[in-house]
């Protein structure tokens with residue numbers, strides 16, 4: 001049987017097994033064990049799977065994942081995020097649409113502290129959404145902004161998506177972080193511009209935030225900044241350590257986790273129960289991610305060995321289109337996969353195949369990593385499998401999933417605009433790393 | 439028999455949760471040692487040779503051994519789109535299929551990691567660095583223990599399916 | 612009977628796109644086909660592409676890979692003899708001498724024994740030896756042996772980290788993928804990385820402007836192996852052709868890499884802000900004393916390690932490197 005049929009068989013069985021609800025980690029393990037045994041027999045096949053799986057546990061960079069997950073959990077549970085949001089809202093005053101704009105800004109700040117998406121959406125959903133709805137903001141606008149801005153957690157550094165991409169594509173995670181910062185802010189600016197245009201055209205969508213504090217003169221409102229001071233220090237420390245050359249990403253994540261505890265201690269919100277629950281939640285999250293990675297990595301090793309990588313490289317290389325269009329095709333594939341697959345699954349299916357082609361075509365793998373992470377932003381929102389929408393649904397009883405999906409559509413369009421801007425103007429991503437490099 | 443089985447399921451659940459909670463202590467230790475390394479390097483200009491290997495061993499231990507806890511809470515990431523389409527009664531049978539597929543796969547996986555895990559007992563493998571720790575051997579054994587824990591908890595979940603005492607799955611992370 | 616044409620999949624410890632991989636692929640892979648009248652073809656795959664680097668002997672034994680062409684420092688945790696075979700620091704002056712240890716001396720015999728110990732006797736050694744001397748990229752000047760004291764130096768598995776520790780430095784074990792960042796940020800002061808030309812290609816010399824070149828006589832040895840069953844299916848002529856081909860390729864690669872190293876180092880010496888450091892003989896002698904103590908320590912770790920060291924010492928005497 002030729003490699004092309006085996007590829008189709010592998011993809012088809014992956015999709016079928018995933019569709020009937022078998023956990024993704026089990027699915028990839030099953031397919032890789034099956035392929036390995038068919039190809040190499042039991043003894044060699046078993047060895048191939050076990051060698052690759054065990055190697056995952058040696059990946060130093062993966063250790064940053066539990067640290068960032070824990071940090072996000074502490075920030076959420078200790079109420080630090082809540083305080084931050086309140087101070088920002090008051091600071092914004094009575095400008096039309098200000099609460100929606102501030103929600104976006106707070107989301108960006110939270111994104112710079114946390115590397116995972118779930119916690120941030122839950123937090124914004126619990127804190128910002130009720131406020132916006134209470135103030136009479138348009139439902140769809142409010143829902144859309146929370147899902148879209150909340151997803152920025154994995155585009156603005158630090159980001160678990162970029163860490164895992166860096167591992168899979170063998171590129172510098174620090175450079176990926178630097179390169180994704182500006183595109184992350186670009187998306188946030190697009191969201192803000194969209195909000196401002198919509199509320200100008202239709203003022204009913206965004207009444208003024210009318211509480212006594214927002215009526216104070218700007219200078220008096222500055223004192224409410226104090227809720228933002230400690231989180232700002234924490235962000236500066238973590239990012240400063242990464243870029244200032246003090247620590248590796250993993251070590252900075254550990255310092256961030258300790259820092260989150262210190263900040264909640266200073267604000268007198270540190271308790272044994274809070275810490276314990278945050279850590280248990282971390283164990284569950286990380287425990288579910290690791291089995292996914294184990295299965296995916298062993299599948300990649302086997303697929304490479306049977307010549308799959310070469311086959312797909314040749315296939316993409318033989319496309320008779322301009323190199324940039326090859327990248328566009330890749331992005332479209334990721335987008336389609338993003339409607340129904342988990343991001344880690346998408347990453348492990350596509351990146352090992354795409355990354356060498358990207359290099360062959362002469363493009364920067366760092367830039368491609370940023371494009372990939374931006375595409376994952378679309379994945380978070382796009383139905384039917386849109387995790388950001390699921391997270392929001394999980395905290396709000398009176399909103400139907402269909403309404404959320406309808407609300408995020410304009411934001412998906414904005415994300416696509418951002419993606420294509422970076423695709424055709426790579427400097428947006430590569431400018432900052434080149435500055436830091438000198 | 440049925441009483442014995444439900445006792446097994448309850449005992450396994452307790453064991454998985456206990457180990458899972460213990461894993462959070464391991465993560466605390468990981469955070470501590472990683473942060474300590476930075477302090478040692480800048481505070482005392484004395485980087486440790488053991489911090490990375492120790493942290494990696496602790497973290498690996500935590501995320502492999504937490505598998506029972508994750509399985510008990512039904513937190514393994516899966517796609518449940520079809521649940522809405524086929525309805526709860528058909529999905530109930532899908533659940534059985536999912537559990538059995540997982541039991542078969544993870545059992546075969548346990549067989550795959552069996553030989554490498556046993557091999558280190560008569561031919562231990564060290565890291566070969568200046569610390570020369572036993573970490574590589576440890577990881578090979580751990581992954582086998584993880585696979586066995588996974589299967590044992592899946593069996594408990596299977597019993598719960600048969601006896602109609604399944605726990606609601608909680609999604610998201 | 613003449614065997615049928617066969618393509619061997621061989622995993623290397625080179626990264627995709629390395630100078631060495633590109634050079635071998637372009638110049639030497641066509642030659643083995645020529646030398647065996649098309650009966651043997653080789654397909655080189657990059658480091659870690661099929662199995663992790665330290666698992667290649669097992670993978671070859673099981674037939675997952677047909678062979679490996681890899682640096683053997685990775686195996687020092689499985690058998691200490693590979694720390695000595697992999698890089699006997701301060702032992703030889705030139706790669707050619709160490710290639711001679713394998714090709715003309717007792718090298719292959721003891722090497723095969725060490726391989727049998729970790730790969731159940733199912734792997735056949737074709738040839739072994741180094742192709743380059745490592746340079747040591749450093750971000751602060753390390754001008755003498757004494758300057759090593761207190762320096763943080765990235766070093767991987769094997770004898771290297773033990774020698775650095777004995778010389779008063781702090782060996783830090785960080786993954787190869789993080790070397791660039793670690794040097795750039797000063798997490799380490801220097802890094803045991805690769806040949807000067809490879810370091811230049813990966814940009815290490817840009818972030819570490821005080822490279823030690825020639826380095827501290829670190830010369831990582833590689834092996835070319837085949838699955839024993841596959842090897843035994845070949846005709847004796849092809850078996851010999853493969854071995855000859857390996858040593859010809861390694862000798863050529865040694866020369867080319869040396870030429871490139873010299874050229875680049877000379878260019879860099881002229882550059883503003885870059886200082887290529889060549890240790891005085893006195894420092895090299897001190898390093899040798901420290902290194903030899905570590906050889907002895909490693910030799911005590913297993914019988915095979917002892918045997919590997921004795922074989923090296925014996926050969927050094929025959930070529931006049933030791934008395």
Ligand code: NA
Pocket residue numbers: 110111112113114115116152153154155156157158159
């Ligand atoms: Na982030």
Ligand code: NA
Pocket residue numbers: 338339340378379380381382383384385386387
């Ligand atoms: Na989606």
